[in-house]
Amino acid sequence: MRTIISLDIGGTQLRAAVYQDDKREAVTQKRIKTNANEPDTFGRLLKLIEDVMPRDGKVDAIGASCPGPVDPKTGVIMFTPNIKEWRDFPFAAKLMKSFGVPTYVDNDANLAGLAEWKFGAARGHHNVLYFTVSTGVGGGVIINDRLLQGTHGLAAELGHTTVQADGPVCGCGQRGHLESFSSGTGIERFVADQLKAGRESTLRAEKKNSARDISEAASQGDALSIEAYQIAGKYLGIGVANFLHIFNPSVVVFGGGVSQSGPLLFDAFDVSLKEHVIHPRYLEGLVIARAELGDDSGLLGARALAELKLDA
Ligand SMILES: [Zn+2]
Known part of the structure; x- marks a missing residue:
């Protein structure tokens, strides 16, 4: 045993x-x-x-x-x-x-x-991209049924890849990382900046609006909140297109609270992903799945x- x-x-x-x-x-x-x-x-x-x-x-x-x-x-x-x-x-x-x-x-x-590959949404796949989209954006990559760890074990920080060179400051201190646009923190920062600049919204500038508050406002039709998630989805699509070009996986699994936003995030993601891949073959048979293991x-x-x- x-x-x-x-x-x-x-x-x-x-x-x-x-x-x-x-x-x-x-x-x-x-x-x-x-x-x-x-x-x-x-x-x-x-x-x-x-x-x-x-x-x-x-x-x-x-x-x-x-x-x-x-x-x-x-x-x-x-x-x-x-x-x-x-x-x-x-x-x-x-x-x-x-x-x-x-x-x-x-x-x-x-x-x-690794858990999603062995027990969850990516079972049976040999090449897997996993993203957790919550306060930050984390990643895991499985290639040929092996976890990619890297020389110093520092792979695979998919959230800290540059998607806009002069973009907003990320949690790590660098600029324009995927995490700075597509994480809950990134969504909150965008809304806070826009409110401060006088943008109209049902959300109030004096309050700290969480990604969840913003998602709720979006579901009530608040244009600023909808835009915040659309930007997050757009950059997530750009990031994932980059990783498809590098790893050519058969499945992309999304976990984490922000990834549960449904069409609010993923409609813009789908459009952006299609727009940024260099050949439609990358998307052929590609499974986009929600994490199963919570x-x-x-x-x-x-x-x-x-x-x-x-x-x-
Ligand atoms: Zn970063």
Whole structure:
């Protein structure tokens, strides 16, 4: 019997699950608050792992999903947005020392992509692009059934690719990245700037309007809100066209809250994608799908990573 402990490290929650053999459902799982502002997040994580550990203590591997950048080769978490005490943190080595089993870690977007390939919307596809469109834009790429990790494990930051050289400032500090247009943050910034410039809208400039508020206003016919999502969709189409040219996948999977905006985002995306591909053959048979795994994508991706390593 093969037993894997899977970890999903998030800014608000730490989750752990035990998977056995090919069973799709976890045999045990538990979650606790991250409390990232309090010291010793790692101590809380160790306790959580002990709580889900099988009675016989037999575990073949630990897999972990963590917001990046993470180096999957060395198992070092270079930086993770919410847990400030983890800087160049030798995560895998510390867990291996504590539990004596091989430990693998990669960033959350890569592993969400891997999870969709193994268990979700991209099952059966060999070349997969995965996007999470929420506060930021994250990406994962699977080529010939292998997760693209890159020399330093820093692939595939699809959100931080330039789609307009002098465009708005991105969360990373650079200009004109896909994320600066198509993320929830990008949509909010566009609306805030337009309101400040005196543009008419049912939204008010004094208030902080979330991507969700803007989506609701759009569904009531607010022209500014509709435009904000159209711009997000247009640049998402430009970005995806670029990636089709590079990777020529058979499926593109979208996860994350903003990607649930439906036609508000995807009508403009479809038009833009068609306009920007250099040959219609890129779109032949191309499946555009919604992610299927929701909240469990981190746990299932970490599990898939550990399974791939054990099988290698
Ligand atoms: Zn960026």
